[in-house]
Amino acid sequence: xxxxxxxxxxxxxxxxxxxxxxxxxxxxxxxxxxxxxxxxxxxxxxxxxxxxxxxxxxxxxxxxxxxxxxxxxxxxxxxxxxxxxxxxxxxxxxxxxxxxxxxxxxxxxxxxxxxxxxxxxxxxxxxxxxxxxxxxxxxxxxxxxxxxxxxxxxxxxxxxxxxxxxxxxxxxxxxxxxxxxxxxxxxxxxxxxxxxxxxxxxxxxxxxxxxxxxxxxxxxxxxxxxxxxxxxxxxxxxxxxxxxxxxxxxxxxxxxxxxxxxxxxxxxxxxxxxxxxxxxxxxxxxxxxxxxxxxxxxxxxxxxxxxxxxxxxxxxxxxxxxxxxxxxxxxxxxxxxxxxx
Ligand SMILES: C[S@@+](CC[C@H](N)C(=O)[O-])C[C@H]1O[C@@H](n2cnc3c(N)ncnc32)[C@H](O)[C@@H]1O
Numbered sequence: 001x002x003x004x005x006x007x008x009x010x011x012x013x014x015x016x017x018x019x020x021x022x023x024x025x026x027x028x029x030x031x032x033x034x035x036x037x038x039x040x041x042x043x044x045x046x047x048x049x050x051x052x053x054x055x056x057x058x059x060x061x062x063x064x065x066x067x068x069x070x071x072x073x074x075x076x077x078x079x080x081x082x083x084x085x086x087x088x089x090x091x092x093x094x095x096x097x098x099x100x101x102x103x104x105x106x107x108x109x110x111x112x113x114x115x116x117x118x119x120x121x122x123x124x125x126x127x128x129x130x131x132x133x134x135x136x137x138x139x140x141x142x143x144x145x146x147x148x149x150x151x152x153x154x155x156x157x158x159x160x161x162x163x164x165x166x167x168x169x170x171x172x173x174x175x176x177x178x179x180x181x182x183x184x185x186x187x188x189x190x191x192x193x194x195x196x197x198x199x200x201x202x203x204x205x206x207x208x209x210x211x212x213x214x215x216x217x218x219x220x221x222x223x224x225x226x227x228x229x230x231x232x233x234x235x236x237x238x239x240x241x242x243x244x245x246x247x248x249x250x251x252x253x254x255x256x257x258x259x260x261x262x263x264x265x266x267x268x269x270x271x272x273x274x275x276x277x278x279x280x281x282x283x284x285x286x287x288x289x290x291x292x293x294x295x296x297x298x299x300x301x302x303x304x305x306x307x308x309x310x311x312x313x314x315x316x317x318x319x320x321x322x323x324x325x326x327x328x329x330x331x332x333x334x335x336x337x338x339x340x341x
Contacts, residue, residue, distance in 0.1 A: 093128070
């Protein structure tokens with residue numbers, strides 16, 4: 001540590017490896033299969049070099065501040081969160097993207113480790129950045145190159161968590177950051193995490209929220225729609241079709257915010273469709289996939305919950321909240337939880 005209390009890190013590039021559970025070819029096969037079923041789930045927007053570049057660009061645009069606002073909230077509350085993380089815990093982050101939130105987290109954890117083990121000067125932290133896009137895993141590993149932690153990147157799906165977990169050493173702090181939690185059916189993702197965590201592990205995630213219900217919610221909903229229907233986000237959503245040869249004039253993008261029932265009451269959920277306006281073909285690897293005018297491709301969704309609804313889902317799915325942080329405008333939250341005993 002230097003005189004200002006900041007930890008300075010030199011170049012450390014050993015202890016870095018990567019395991020591929022899902023290959024690029026498998027992802028391409030899934031893309032073909034989904035399109036044949038008139039579906040384009042959101043994870044396919046992040047694939048390939050183009051998908052990685054597009055997400056990083058979208059994340060920087062003023063019109064789409066979702067993940068950035070969550071990062072600000074994390075930075076603001078870092079010290080309080082880190083206090084809850086026992087020394088020696090491994091950090092597992094699924095859907096890691098460029099790994100910048102994890103870098104912030106790891107720096108703080110290393111600092112805490114060093115302060116607690118001042119005599120030995122040793123840090124014992126393992127980091128597992130995980131993503132379906134191998135390029136994100138590389139970027140995330142690169143981002144922590146000079147931190148004294150052991151690193152193992154994994155390319156794979158969160159849905160294959162049982163296979164992923166063979167690779168990591170417990171106890172873990174399991175992270176899902178960047179509003180990825182809201183791209184899943186809540187009980188599906190919470191049950192998946194619950195089944196695969198053990199006592200002693202922690203769960204940490206963030207969510208971009210609907211700040212309020214009631215009459216004032218109207219203007220909030222308009223602003224949610226504004227974010228998701230921004231030109232930048234629409235281009236991001238169209239990318240796979242454009243990449244494989246469709247013309248922007250060949251289809252229309254529609255996004256609605258629907259009110260749907262759930263076990264915690266009515267929640268909001270985006271509904272996205274691509275309407276094919278002209279007979280057209282996509283060339284993906286060896287495959288050619290044809291669409292006819294009038295076809296509709298169903299896309300992924302994002303849930304918009306209130307903070308209390310997220311807490312209720314955690315309770316239903318067997319989690320105990322250790323600490324929750326809500327931004328002043330109630331539009332962003334980060335939550336640290338564990339399996340209820
Ligand atoms: C919204 S971005 C968030 C990225 C980053 N965590 C952040 O906070 O900026 C979602 C990330 O999850 C990855 N992803 C999407 N579906 C996934 C899945 N089923 N399993 C693992 N990663 C996934 C994407 O490739 C992308 O990097």
